[in-house]
Amino acid sequence: MNINLAKLQLVLDGETDIIIRRDFTHPPARVWRALTEPALIQQWLGGMKRCEMDPRPGGAFHYEWEEFFFSGPILAADALHHMTHVEHFSGDASYHVEVTTDLAAHGTGTRMTMVMRYANAGARAAAIANGFTDSFDEIYGRLETLLTAG
Amino acid sequence: MIILDQSFAALADPTRRAIIARLAKGEATVQDLARPFSISQPAISRHLKVLEEAGLIETRIDGTARPRRLKPDAVAALWDWLGQYRALWEMQFQKMDAVLDGLSDESERSTS
Numbered sequence: 150m151n152i153n154l155a156k157l158q159l160v161l162d163g164e165t166d167i168i169i170r171r172d173f174t175h176p177p178a179r180v181w182r183a184l185t186e187p188a189l190i191q192q193w194l195g196g197m198k199r200c201e202m203d204p205r206p207g208g209a210f211h212y213e214w215e216e217f218f219f220s221g222p223i224l225a226a227d228a229l230h231h232m233t234h235v236e237h238f239s240g241d242a243s244y245h246v247e248v249t250t251d252l253a254a255h256g257t258g259t260r261m262t263m264v265m266r267y268a269n270a271g272a273r274a275a276a277i278a279n280g281f282t283d284s285f286d287e288i289y290g291r292l293e294t295l296l297t298a299g
Numbered sequence: 300m301i302i303l304d305q306s307f308a309a310l311a312d313p314t315r316r317a318i319i320a321r322l323a324k325g326e327a328t329v330q331d332l333a334r335p336f337s338i339s340q341p342a343i344s345r346h347l348k349v350l351e352e353a354g355l356i357e358t359r360i361d362g363t364a365r366p367r368r369l370k371p372d373a374v375a376a377l378w379d380w381l382g383q384y385r386a387l388w389e390m391q392f393q394k395m396d397a398v399l400d401g402l403s404d405e406s407e408r409s410t411s
Contacts, residue, residue, distance in 0.1 A: 159385045175399040183398050193394040
């Protein structure tokens, strides 16, 4: 699989934030649907056994896989353009990430900006290390392919 | 050109990656680390030595205990590698692209 990273930016901001920016070729209304309609979310997140999303202020979401789940309240939502929600990991409220997602029209497509705000620098570092090690087998496999090809 | 440096080589081993994942949750002793694995404490100690030499972890001296922990700099170093991690996000978003591509026809039908 050929990964072109030109459409994706991922940066650390300040002590607690990870910011991801991604461009889509489809307009915000469609991107919003893919982000908020459970039937669509399941298609691209994959392997879920439960998927609920009520994208309204006061609503909540619950994404569950065989061994873990993410859930939390929707703090703010402005349909098609903006949502702020909190993510807890497997019901552990001490794992607290506030995620702000903004969709802006960008040409004929959409520029999505996601800000993930951790409780403190340590929590962000742990999340990075965890995410990294969890996905390392996949990353390593790809690096080996690169190295072999090079 | 990609250089296989010591850290990269150290993380090529799945047990050592599991140890790093455990230490990301907080410091731990050799006994703590050996528990979930079906290998001996000396074997764990050898893995820890490799990780320490690679600069990924450090030892804290606490009386007679010698808990290991991730080096803060190592997390930053991991982040440098996260150019690769970006690729994972991108893969996820490419799946979303495919869902969006599937949606367009349907949307056009419903608006026509």
